[in-house]
Amino acid sequence: DAMVIQNPRYQVTQFGKPVTLSCSQTLNHNVMYWYQQKSSQAPKLLFHYYDKDFNNEADTPDNFQSRRPNTSFCFLDIRSPGLGDAAMYLCATSRDYTQYFGPGTRLTVL
Amino acid sequence: KQEVTQIPAALSVPEGENLVLNCSFTDSAIYNLQWFRQDPGKGLTSLLLIQSSQREQTSGRLNASLDKSSGRSTLYIAASQPGDSATYLCAVDGEGAQKLVFGQGTRLTINP
Numbered sequence: 384d385a386m387v388i389q390n391p392r393y394q395v396t397q398f399g400k401p402v403t404l405s406c407s408q409t410l411n412h413n414v415m416y417w418y419q420q421k422s423s424q425a426p427k428l429l430f431h432y433y434d435k436d437f438n439n440e441a442d443t444p445d446n447f448q449s450r451r452p453n454t455s456f457c458f459l460d461i462r463s464p465g466l467g468d469a470a471m472y473l474c475a476t477s478r479d480y481t482q483y484f485g486p487g488t489r490l491t492v493l
Numbered sequence: 494k495q496e497v498t499q500i501p502a503a504l505s506v507p508e509g510e511n512l513v514l515n516c517s518f519t520d521s522a523i524y525n526l527q528w529f530r531q532d533p534g535k536g537l538t539s540l541l542l543i544q545s546s547q548r549e550q551t552s553g554r555l556n557a558s559l560d561k562s563s564g565r566s567t568l569y570i571a572a573s574q575p576g577d578s579a580t581y582l583c584a585v586d587g588e589g590a591q592k593l594v595f596g597q598g599t600r601l602t603i604n605p
Contacts, residue, residue: 426537426582482539484529486535
């Protein structure tokens, strides 16, 4: 089945240790998104790619970076994770207006 | 800045009841509104998308309505089932850039 895949599903890192989260899609959608969702809160858009064009939200910390080497893959890099970065990270894709989400990666920072 | 509010934050009803979830948004200049379902610890599943020119959309037992001028949307669930238990989120695209602003969701529990 065509889908959005996120790896790993659970990630534990240490305070300040860089971490990379991965997202891949088989939908061939041109737009990919990264959201951060903290417990019992709304998903918050960090950035998105429209094809190769990168769009950063104004309030996304510099600590968060992203790469999209091709249509299928997108990565979220957290350069120096803090305790406040512990959250569920959701990847999504779209071609028209409907967004398709992956299962998420739950990040724990020790 | 667009803000999306969902009330109530949690709702518990007996199986078989019809129910309505509410969503309001502060800026009526939206391109579309979407309703999502999120199961615990999982990603989001799109349920319904309403374009700004539409008044409602239906899928099975779900019906979503949109009143742009008043900044409101409702999600109607008919004949609720325990499997409908989840958090329901609404989100608006206010810029036409396919960027969504989400509400915090309503956590729905259907009791057998």
